[in-house]
Amino acid sequence: MQPDTSTRDRLIDAMLDGLRRRGYHGLGLAEVLAAANAPKGVLYHHFKDGKSELAVAAIEKASADMLQRLDTLLTRSASFSDALRTWFEAAQKQLHASGFERGCPLAAIALQTSADDVEIRAALARAFEAIRSRLQSALEAAGLSPAQARRNATLIVAAYEGALIQTRVAGRGDAMAEAGAALFALLEAP
Amino acid sequence: MQPDTSTRDRLIDAMLDGLRRRGYHGLGLAEVLAAANAPKGVLYHHFKDGKSELAVAAIEKASADMLQRLDTLLTRSASFSDALRTWFEAAQKQLHASGFERGCPLAAIALQTSADDVEIRAALARAFEAIRSRLQSALEAAGLSPAQARRNATLIVAAYEGALIQTRVAGRGDAMAEAGAALFALLEAP
Amino acid sequence: MQPDTSTRDRLIDAMLDGLRRRGYHGLGLAEVLAAANAPKGVLYHHFKDGKSELAVAAIEKASADMLQRLDTLLTRSASFSDALRTWFEAAQKQLHASGFERGCPLAAIALQTSADDVEIRAALARAFEAIRSRLQSALEAAGLSPAQARRNATLIVAAYEGALIQTRVAGRGDAMAEAGAALFALLEAP
Amino acid sequence: MQPDTSTRDRLIDAMLDGLRRRGYHGLGLAEVLAAANAPKGVLYHHFKDGKSELAVAAIEKASADMLQRLDTLLTRSASFSDALRTWFEAAQKQLHASGFERGCPLAAIALQTSADDVEIRAALARAFEAIRSRLQSALEAAGLSPAQARRNATLIVAAYEGALIQTRVAGRGDAMAEAGAALFALLEAP
């Protein structure tokens, strides 16, 4: 029983960080392996389909992490709006702290897979659906109809990802703050 | 004025299409050159910095196209909401028509450039700013304060891009429709 | 004496089959291990020099098998010619049955070892010599001089291997049949 | 106009020599490129399918060379037997001169391609057929029936290839000489 994280976990973490910064095709395995301090051969023991399988594992971890953070926020916050506000602010801070390099890995991969990357697409679709679903149930709990809740959940996710893109490109946090402010104002409108 | 489009224009168009489908790093020059039916050497005559310079040209064309389409919509539509609705619907249709492969080239590039791709980042920032700015002035004309207009403009762009991502991954148009519906409902609320 | 074949034997059989189909360098150990349903480590317990030692064992098994089959044929057939005819026909049938994929493992290895694969070369030399020798003594028993018998034995082996090659490439059994027919006609000529 | 052979030709020659010595899978492109003194990238200009396409070109050159040598021999020799004898002796000498490393490239490839290497198999089939065909017409000219000529041609090719294999493995020229002697004796028998 060894306390240090296993090679497999280190590979996933390194992949995740790389995906956030460079996206799927922009990221070379050499960089991932160096970050994980792992030799080349070991990758294909843990992920026999190579890069794509590792990416799927990374997506699933990212999805689980996001979901859990979101869940914590939703249960601990006084209101749905408060939770959302904290969520957006945290994303903005994280992006700022990394010099606007570390965005959302889901979006980064989503825009550079082609239709034949079946496994990856499926993993992404599952991840987005899980987050939308969690937001939807929170909105229903707040009194919205299922259909309304679903639509607003999709919009929130869209605003989150879209604002991250603009923020990243601009190299300034404004977009995230602006989109968040507009969204909260609209959602809270009587 | 020559009948067939010039080689330079064909290169830009091919690059733009490629970026939409595969993003920046996922796209090889060989594919672009084949699509443009141009030999290797000619690229470096027109764009001496190669791929990145061609990408900047493609971004600028995409930006100009989007801006012009948006402008037409805003001037011809009965209301701002109508224009927006048409804009979202058109994007959804285009994505659907291409089998959910052809998304927004701006977002695709935005997520796979690193901080040292200075020229590309700058071009992207200009492009997003131009669209936000156009939406903002339209919202101001509709009676919003400059600050409110600015925030809503950023949110609209964010929702647009974020919904495109979700739609692309899911391989179904729902997300775009849902995010659009939620956005219009919120914007039109009294 | 255990009911299921030992791991060692399964490895040799899997290697032999692989060599027949892909040759030495075209065959990966992963494929062999999968076919033998054996984990990686076990190979180096039984064959400490790895692939090459396993190949030698496979060659020796192939050689022993061929020799025994030949021996049976020579003792049970009415004449040397009959034995030969049956031998060629069996080879042709086996090749046909496997879609012209499963040839002679000796030849397959012979053509892709370099001079420094000492052990393998030696094993192959022994195998060929054993077969030639068996044919030679049968021919001597039929009345030929030792020198004549030796020459004809070498020719028969050559015709056998050379015809297999042509058959495999063509994907049709003709070559084996033709070479055999010509050989029998010449050998039986008064 | 430069007198030295083009890069393309040098690549083919280097490939051919490599195939003779190591076979298809045993031969790495690095070795070929070093022998041809060519950088990696240039290979894919001349042979866009890479190694397999280069192998096809090498096979075709080998086939053409063999055919031409055979043709010269058959037209210049006093008899078919003389031509054959010279052919076998030349092969034996070449093998001996290279320390029994440089065999027939056709056989070397034939035994390590799998059924899905369609192009390579087809090229090999064409090459063998061409040689058989040339021998057949020479035998017909010597008075044999087409069927007899065809069978003997196949046997001659088989004996040639099969003897080369045995010679290569043994590291001594005997097998080639023995198989040749037996073959000539049988063919010349009244």
Next chain:
DNA sequence: ACAGGCGGGACAGCCCGTTATT
């Protein structure tokens, strides 16, 4: 004897950019 993670070198393929030639 078995099991499987580890290690890193080598493989074929492709990349983008440049340099002669015409």
Next chain:
DNA sequence: AATAACGGGCTGTCCCGCCTGT
């Protein structure tokens, strides 16, 4: 002004051999 050959670095993949724990 346009083209095709060149150049070599880098990618993802897979290889074989080892070595520590059952």
